[in-house]
Amino acid sequence: KAGVTQTPRYLIKTRGQQVTLSCSPISGHRSVSWYQQTPGQGLQFLFEYFSETQRNKGNFPGRFSGRQFSNSRSEMNVSTLELGDSALYLCASSPQPSLGFGYNEQFFGPGTRLTVL
Amino acid sequence: AQKITQTQPGMFVQEKEAVTLDCTYDTSDPSYGLFWYKQPSSGEMIFLIYQGSYDQQNATEGRYSLNFQKARKSANLVISASQLGDSAMYFCAMKHSGAGSYQLTFGKGTKLSVIP
Numbered sequence: 001k002a003g004v005t006q007t008p009r010y011l012i013k014t015r016g017q018q019v020t021l022s023c024s025p026i027s028g029h030r031s032v033s034w035y036q037q038t039p040g041q042g043l044q045f046l047f048e049y050f051s052e053t054q055r056n057k058g059n060f061p062g063r064f065s066g067r068q069f070s071n072s073r074s075e076m077n078v079s080t081l082e083l084g085d086s087a088l089y090l091c092a093s094s095p096q097p098s099l100g101f102g103y104n105e106q107f108f109g110p111g112t113r114l115t116v117l
Numbered sequence: 118a119q120k121i122t123q124t125q126p127g128m129f130v131q132e133k134e135a136v137t138l139d140c141t142y143d144t145s146d147p148s149y150g151l152f153w154y155k156q157p158s159s160g161e162m163i164f165l166i167y168q169g170s171y172d173q174q175n176a177t178e179g180r181y182s183l184n185f186q187k188a189r190k191s192a193n194l195v196i197s198a199s200q201l202g203d204s205a206m207y208f209c210a211m212k213h214s215g216a217g218s219y220q221l222t223f224g225k226g227t228k229l230s231v232i233p
Contacts, residue, residue, distance in 0.1 A: 035162075042223055042224075042225050042226065043208060043210075043223035044223065045220055045221040045222070045223075048219075055218065055219075056218040056219045056220060057218050057220070058220050058221070059220070088160060090162060092162070099212050099218075099219035099220070099221060100219060102150075102169065103150055103152070103167045103169070103212070105164050105167075106164055107164075108161050108162040108163070108164075109161070110159070110160060110161050111160050111161070
């Protein structure tokens with residue numbers, strides 16, 4: 001069974017641009033979560049999608065948005081990029097929502113490293 | 118405010134020895150969950166273990182166990198019989214509710230180095 005795939009793996013953008021990252025979950029998984037990892041802020045939860053609906057959300061500004069398609073693939077978009085958006089963006093999938101009553105194990109992808117110049 | 122504290126930035130352990138990674142948390146929610154993740158140098162996060170706040174027994178997954186002390190608000194990870202492959206960053210995290218949904222708050226992490 002193929003794991004979680006994220007594209008692209010590396011990306012360089014300039015301030016003010018926008019970027020779209022893609023995540024394909026493990027086959028059969030309907031939940032996708034996104035995380036940002038930076039040296040300064042550490043790991044932070046962005047949001048979780050399940051069956052095309054945003055189920056859970058972290059404390060990020062509206063510049064960060066996401067969506068999920070009917071095949072469970074998810075995209076994350078960051079508009080008006082800032083230098084501080086440079087980070088490793090991790091995506092994780094699970095069969096059911098990972099956050100809620102109890103827990104469903106998440107499987108992570110390799111991440112997309114975004115550099116904003 | 119929800120907070121996770123990992124006080125050990127780095128730790129060393131001899132191969133085959135047991136090691137405890139500390140994690141304390143702060144929350145006013147009666148219902149929450151605690152996780153440990155491993156992140157090798159490759160960058161990919163790996164889920165290790167989960168403990169719900171209402172779980173009576175400490176969670177165990179193979180060589181990993183979570184020492185859950187609710188009154189002290191601690192959720193330490195114990196790795197038994199350390200292996201070289203255990204060298205990695207370890208993150209403690211807490212699931213909690215807020216603004217109508219759940220969130221996940223992470224600690225800063227502990228870098229574990231296993232010495233042969």
